[in-house]
Amino acid sequence: MSHPLHNLDFASMYDLEIKHGPDSGGHFGKFGGRFAAETLMQPLKEIEDAFYEAWADPAFHEERLDLLKNYVGRATPLYHAKHLSAEVGGAQIYLKREDLNHTGAHKVNNTIGQALLARRMGKKKVIAETGAGQHGVATATVAAMFNMECNIYMGREDIRRQAPNVFRMKLLGANVIAVDSGTATLKDAVNEALRVWVASCEDTYYIFGTAAGPHPFPLMVRQFHTVIGQEARTQCLDQTGRLPDVAVACVGGGSNAIGLLHPFYDDSEVRLVAVEAGGHGLDGNEHAASLAAGKPGIIHGSLSYLLEDAEGQINGTHSISAGLDYPGVGPELAAMLEDGRLQLDAATDDQALDAFKTLTRCEGIIPALESSHAVAAGIRIAADMKPEQTVLINLSGRGDKDMGTVFELLGDDIDKETGGDQA
Structure with missing residues (x-):
């Protein structure tokens, strides 16, 4: 379903073909429905x-893409985080700046x-x-x-x-x-x-x-968000001459993750990594890692991985980030995991806070706590790679909304580091 959009000067980077399912019943493999x-x-x-x-x-696309450009502010930049990359000492880290969208997120x-x-x-x-x-x-x-x-x-x-x-x-x-x-x-x-x-x-x-x-919600949300990965794919080729070695996104329900990762689905040389909320750690139940710790079941109208107890009741979850505090995940991501196309990672609350602080200090970019989970895993992955390699991280939102939470947890430490009560 590719359409020439002659009236939009930036539309050439967007592929409007619907790829990789779902079937007529809304299934991605055995998941969905x-x-x-x-x-x-x-x-x-x-x-x-x-x-x-x-x-x-x-x-429809003429109006949609015109609004994305002139109202939302797309295409969002792909930023080479040189200082963060130097701090990590491994691969080059690139940030897809969804935090710069109107409203502050993807x-x-x-x-x-x-x-x-x-x-x-x-x-x-x-x-x-x-x-x-x-x-x-x-x-x-x-x-x-x-x-x-x-x-x-x-x-x-x-x-x-x-x-x-x-x-x-x-x-x-x-x-x-x-x-x-x-x-x-x-x-x-x-x-x-x-x-x-x-x-x-x-x-x-x-x-x-x-x-x-x-x-059709999983399909629609995916299609509306693939602008993220399609832009990032073009931008990586323009800036580095090649695709990233790894693409990383946080995942709760999965909107920003599928938006970044799906356009790289057919690029087998690109590792696709979904980072779940590890909460206080994966040893107990105080987390929201549905793909890593869940099992197939039905939640909110589709079959996917979810966190449930022996009686089939949905488990309580915990994450420092409200957007990742969810006991299920989108069905297409579950299918990608079972197909071997998706790799999993997780970041605990403490790791996400450390990444939040590190990115803020290194690059002057304050990320959302959801995005901080992706940054934490991306830093860890990049540290074990070579300097000529690249890690693409979806910075899905900005951190304004999380200032209250971060102040409660880090306020005293930041005050001590920056001169106590001088302000």
Whole structure:
């Protein structure tokens, strides 16, 4: 499904062909599918049909890519982190700067696409779930731009630790609805949003935030985010003359990971690494490493890897980063793992904080705590490589939203390092 987009001077780097599945039932290998309430089957089919129709329409891409350029700020830079590379003493580290997008993260790539689809379907209201708040902010942003009513479901615990993003959503005109069930985090926000959508799907579009959920959401979210990896692929060739040796992304549900990694799927010389949240360590249950420690099961409408107990109940998870605090993962990443195309890594809370501090001090770039997990693993991988090799890390978001959490954990240490109470 390649279309000439003559009116966009930067569109040549984007491949619009839908590659590597899913099948007609939404399956990536044995994973994926559409396991949803009977009342949602028809709305999901309507979204699927509308998506394929839109994807085949050059006018849809003209508007989508124009907004990504002139509203979001794409293409985002690929930055050679020379000081960080020298500090590590191994491979050259390149950062894909998704933190420089409007709204501060990769999430807006998807919300632009789905909001255009919602408008195309005649929907006037949108809902979304959010964990770290970045998808909520991105949804509230496009809802304001398209003059749509917007409700965002967010776990009470995530509201507490992501207060700046909660205020941004409200400032943009969205209603932020607290979810108190379960662990009051992302899993529970998804549950509530799906429950509400069952009763309101006639006039409401659910802008699903990650590459999980029932078909067609994993496919749509992937396609809207492949701009990340397609840009990075072209930029690596332009800047280094070759593809990266390793591409690294953090993974919770999987939106930024599949967006970076999928365009390198057929490049067998590129190692694809997904970095999960190790929390307090993988020895106990206080982590969110679904691919490493989970097993196949159904969560939020699709078959994938998830964390559950012997009775099949979803386990509680923990990560310092609200966006990775999720007990499942997108089905395509599960399929890539079983196919041997995806390698796993993990970073603990402490390792992510160390990487957060290291990147900030070395390059003057303050990453989101989600992205800090990818940076931690990328640093570790690069240290064992040669200086002529390259590691590409997806810097999926900026760290403004995490200042409260980081201050609680590192504030006293930073004060001591920089002169105590002089300020």
